Amino acid sequence: MSLASAIRDRDVAELPSKRDEDWRWTDLRGLVRVLPEPSRPANPSSAGPFDALAGDVRVSTNGGTVTPVVIAAGETAAVALRFVSRGAGAHLAAVDVTVGAGARLVLLESYESDEASVAQVSLAITLASGAIVERIVLAQDDAEAVCVSYAQVVLGPSAKFHQTIVACGARRQRLETRVLHPGGGAELRLDGVYLLANKAHSDQTTVVTHTGTDGLTVQLTKGVVRDQARGVFQGKIVVDEGADRTDARMGHHALILSDRAEVDAKPELEIYADDVACAHGNTVGALDEDALFYARQRGMSQAEARSLLTEAFIGEVVDHIGHDGAREVVCAWVAERLRG
Amino acid sequence: MVAVRQTVEHVENLEKYKHGFVTDIEQDFAPKGLNADIVRFISAKKKEPEWMLAWRLDAFERWQAMDEPDWAKVSFPKIDYQDSYYYAAPKEKVGLNSLDEVDPDILETYKKLGIPLREQEVLAGVIGAPRYAVDAVFDSVSVVTTFKKELAQVGVIFCSMSEAIREHPELVQKYLGSVVPVSDNYFACLNAAVFSDGSFVYVPPGVRCPMELSTYFRINAENSGQFERTLIIADKGSYVSYLEGCTAPMRDENQLHAAVVELVTMDDAEIKYSTVQNWYPGDPQTGKGGIYNFVTKRADCRGDRSKVSWTQVETGSAITWKYPSCILRGEGSSGEFYSIAITNGRQQADTGTKMIHLGANTRSRIISKGISAGRSSNTYRGLVSAHPKAKGARNFTQCDSLLIGKHCAAHTVPYIEARNGQAKFEHEATTTRLSEDQLFYVMQRGLSQEEAVQLLVNGFVKDVLQELPMEFAVEAQKLVAISLEGSVG
Numbered sequence: 136m137s138l139a140s141a142i143r144d145r146d147v148a149e150l151p152s153k154r155d156e157d158w159r160w161t162d163l164r165g166l167v168r169v170l171p172e173p174s175r176p177a178n179p180s181s182a183g184p185f186d187a188l189a190g191d192v193r194v195s196t197n198g199g200t201v202t203p204v205v206i207a208a209g210e211t212a213a214v215a216l217r218f219v220s221r222g223a224g225a226h227l228a229a230v231d232v233t234v235g236a237g238a239r240l241v242l243l244e245s246y247e248s249d250e251a252s253v254a255q256v257s258l259a260i261t262l263a264s265g266a267i268v269e270r271i272v273l274a275q276d277d278a279e280a281v282c283v284s285y286a287q288v289v290l291g292p293s294a295k296f297h298q299t300i301v302a303c304g305a306r307r308q309r310l311e312t313r314v315l316h317p318g319g320g321a322e323l324r325l326d327g328v329y330l331l332a333n334k335a336h337s338d339q340t341t342v343v344t345h346t347g348t349d350g351l352t353v354q355l356t357k358g359v360v361r362d363q364a365r366g367v368f369q370g371k372i373v374v375d376e377g378a379d380r381t382d383a384r385m386g387h388h389a390l391i392l393s394d395r396a397e398v399d400a401k402p403e404l405e406i407y408a409d410d411v412a413c414a415h416g417n418t419v420g421a422l423d424e425d426a427l428f429y430a431r432q433r434g435m436s437q438a439e440a441r442s443l444l445t446e447a448f449i450g451e452v453v454d455h456i457g458h459d460g461a462r463e464v465v466c467a468w469v470a471e472r473l474r475g
Numbered sequence: 476m477v478a479v480r481q482t483v484e485h486v487e488n489l490e491k492y493k494h495g496f497v498t499d500i501e502q503d504f505a506p507k508g509l510n511a512d513i514v515r516f517i518s519a520k521k522k523e524p525e526w527m528l529a530w531r532l533d534a535f536e537r538w539q540a541m542d543e544p545d546w547a548k549v550s551f552p553k554i555d556y557q558d559s560y561y562y563a564a565p566k567e568k569v570g571l572n573s574l575d576e577v578d579p580d581i582l583e584t585y586k587k588l589g590i591p592l593r594e595q596e597v598l599a600g601v602i603g604a605p606r607y608a609v610d611a612v613f614d615s616v617s618v619v620t621t622f623k624k625e626l627a628q629v630g631v632i633f634c635s636m637s638e639a640i641r642e643h644p645e646l647v648q649k650y651l652g653s654v655v656p657v658s659d660n661y662f663a664c665l666n667a668a669v670f671s672d673g674s675f676v677y678v679p680p681g682v683r684c685p686m687e688l689s690t691y692f693r694i695n696a697e698n699s700g701q702f703e704r705t706l707i708i709a710d711k712g713s714y715v716s717y718l719e720g721c722t723a724p725m726r727d728e729n730q731l732h733a734a735v736v737e738l739v740t741m742d743d744a745e746i747k748y749s750t751v752q753n754w755y756p757g758d759p760q761t762g763k764g765g766i767y768n769f770v771t772k773r774a775d776c777r778g779d780r781s782k783v784s785w786t787q788v789e790t791g792s793a794i795t796w797k798y799p800s801c802i803l804r805g806e807g808s809s810g811e812f813y814s815i816a817i818t819n820g821r822q823q824a825d826t827g828t829k830m831i832h833l834g835a836n837t838r839s840r841i842i843s844k845g846i847s848a849g850r851s852s853n854t855y856r857g858l859v860s861a862h863p864k865a866k867g868a869r870n871f872t873q874c875d876s877l878l879i880g881k882h883c884a885a886h887t888v889p890y891i892e893a894r895n896g897q898a899k900f901e902h903e904a905t906t907t908r909l910s911e912d913q914l915f916y917v918m919q920r921g922l923s924q925e926e927a928v929q930l931l932v933n934g935f936v937k938d939v940l941q942e943l944p945m946e947f948a949v950e951a952q953k954l955v956a957i958s959l960e961g962s963v964g
Contacts, residue, residue: 156546376881376882377881389893391893391895391896391898392896393896394863394866394895394896394897395863395894395895395896396895396896397892397893397894398891398892398893399890399891399892399893400889400890400891400902401888401889401890401891402887402889402902402904403886403887403888403889404876404885404886404887404904404906405884405886406876406878406884406885406886406906407884408878408881409878409879409880409881409883409908410908411878411906411907411908412905412906412907413905413906413907414903414904414905414906415887415902415903415904416901416902416903416904417889417891417900417901417902417903418899418900418901418902419891419893419898419899419900420898420899420900420901421896421897421899
């Protein structure tokens with residue numbers, strides 16, 4: 136039961152629906168009545184947002200194959216990975232990313248679509264011991280597109296994985312990350328931003344499973360929704376029996392800037408070990424009236440004050456991006472959307 | 476670490492369940508099993524009017540078409556609904572007029588449980604001591620309701636559901652099933668078909684109920700299920716505080732308790748509903764026996780500025796599966812949920828609340844404290860939602876879990892759905908074990924390890940205990956201690 140199997144088998148009955156607990160706020164079966172024809176090979180015909188930052192740019196257009204990303208032990212690399220949809224067809228793409236012991240990788244991923252395409256991208260990311268990966272995902276899908284990205288991440292001992300997903304939504308957009316966390320000094324940071332307007336929908340789902348002792352997970356997702364947009368956050372942290380001394384913290388905070396926008400959240404903890412410190416916090420609300428008033432009395436217009444406060448709100452996440460060039464690209468992208 | 480290990484050992488050496496005795500009395504049973512004739516049998520036994528029987532049969536028909544839900548984080552063997560008695564009542568004595576005619580064995584049962592059924596016993600205490608009226612439900616029937624006359628003087632109706640169906644059909648017909656519809660869920664639907672007894676309360680406009688009302692549920696018969704139905708209506712500007720308590724004998728088989736509680740508040744009315752649930756939790760070593768407590772509790776805050784407050788102390792039951800909820804319909808209405816859920820041995824609990832904000836400026840507050848020990852599993856599951864019209868809705872949720880031991884589990888599954896820009900929702904949750912540092916600090920001040928754990932656990936649940944009516948808070952505190960005997964004294 137997934138978008139991938141529905142596209143493969145050309146059968147809408149395999150689409151996840153709101154009756155499936157994990158998809159209750161991202162109903163695909165109710166939306167996609169007929170699957171479009173398979174996409175035809177095409178040319179990306181534009182540059183990707185991170186092209187200038189990576190020596191190695193790989194593009195999958197309309198499900199075209201991409202050679203697996205393999206970083207040998209001890210090496211350092213920056214790879215841009217573009218998933219491009221041209222036209223309104225349906226397609227699947229899959230990429231394996233393997234990072235050797237002690238290697239460093241900056242993975243600059245982008246989703247670019249221009250019409251009502253239906254696509255699923257599957258990634259398998261494996262980090263050997265001591266590997267360090269920073270994954271930055273910029274999902275700029277078309278307002279009519281349906282896109283699911285599914286990443287399965289496996290951490291080696293003392294590996295570090297730092298992820299930031301930035302999304303502006305689509306007709307339906309789901310960015311799902313599942314991490315197997317062995318503990319043993321491995322560190323995980325999962326951050327996310329969604330900026331939604333009009334009728335956009337964006338779903339950021341994460342599942343982190345701690346299987347060993349001494350694991351660290353820090354999560355922070357922030358969103359701004361306006362008009363009739365809908366933001367969804369589902370975060371789940373599982374601590375297996377015996378995964379003692381796990382330290383996991385999750386935060387999700389959203390601003391609703393219109394009367395008809397919606398935010399749905401499910402921050403979940405599933406704990407089977409006693410010596411742990413796990414916490415989550417979740418807030419949903421409007422901009423703080425007092426802060427707005429303060430900014431206005433310093434001479435700002437209402438619009439300026441609002442954009443200053445929302446930018447500062449989102450800035451907390453964007454500032455965590457370690458790669459300077461990527462942070463600048465994301466910063467500019469966020470600023471443009473918040474002001475527009 | 477030594478302190479924690481000792482705590483775990485203590486918890487494992489649990490004291491036996493104190494209310495596990497059986498009262499040996501003659502009882503009337505319906506034939507075993509469940510079919511339309513059993514539904515008719517129950518209705519006839521209760522001398523119900525035609526409309527009530529029709530309501531039950533309709534519910535039974537719908538129930539047969541439903542599937543048993545399985546989404547909760549609890550696991551249990553499939554229930555055989557045909558292998559249970561749906562009606563069990565102490566043999567009726569002809570023309571029961573006063574308490575003196577109630578079977579002395581039943582009176583003795585309640586005495587043993589510490590429930591005052593004789594009004595003079597309640598009054599015999601210190602002058603000015605708080606009084607409370609009791610409706611005592613024994614298996615499928617209400618055996619006695621105290622202080623009815625005194626309550627009637629101020630217009631408060633407090634009686635068993637069977638009596639209400641006979642004496643106040645207009646109120647029952649108007650409100651029964653209006654908060655929890657017949658086919659709301661599988662267990663509520665089963666309850667609608669076979670419900671036996673429960674309490675009915677109506678507080679007229681402007682009346683502040685002069686005493687605490689309470690119901691004491693006791694399962695006694697073997698192989699029987701208890702399906703009580705409670706309906707409380709607080710009319711405009713009224714106030715009532717209601718408490719329910721529950722116990723059952725120790726048995727090797729599982730018994731089903733599927734109750735429905737409906738609360739209705741009109742403008743400016745308030746209901747405070749407290750539960751101290753101590754059904755038999757099953758054998759802590761093997762997990763054999765114990766009550767399945769699958770209950771639907773819901774409040775409809777229909778009136779503007781009305782308020783419902785749920786407080787629950789859940790220590791018993793093999794499996795607890797319930798979500799006391801508030802539908803905040805009236806403008807400015809508010810809902811509160813304070814919960815302590817303790818699981819030990821092999822117990823499983825999946826409990827929490829739903830706060831559904833429909834009206835403008837509605838407020839809700841959720842404080843949930845879960846403690847899991849032994850090999851138990853404790854889940855908080857809750858929903859907070861704001862409708863587009865619920866401008867200015869406000870929620871604060873805090874759910875904390877405490878783990879004692881290596882083999883227990885604690886889960887937190889909150890759902891938050893905000894559908895307008897003027898709602899403000901805050902949620903925070905933590906899961907930890909008893910802090911070594913705090914234990915050490917308290918013990919170096921001269922407290923024994925037991926006292927230290929007791930102090931810390933009491934501190935952990937304090938926010939909820941202080942919401943209980945005073946006379947029950949003491950009782951609940953003791954219950955918390957017994958449930959975690961060994962670690963909390």
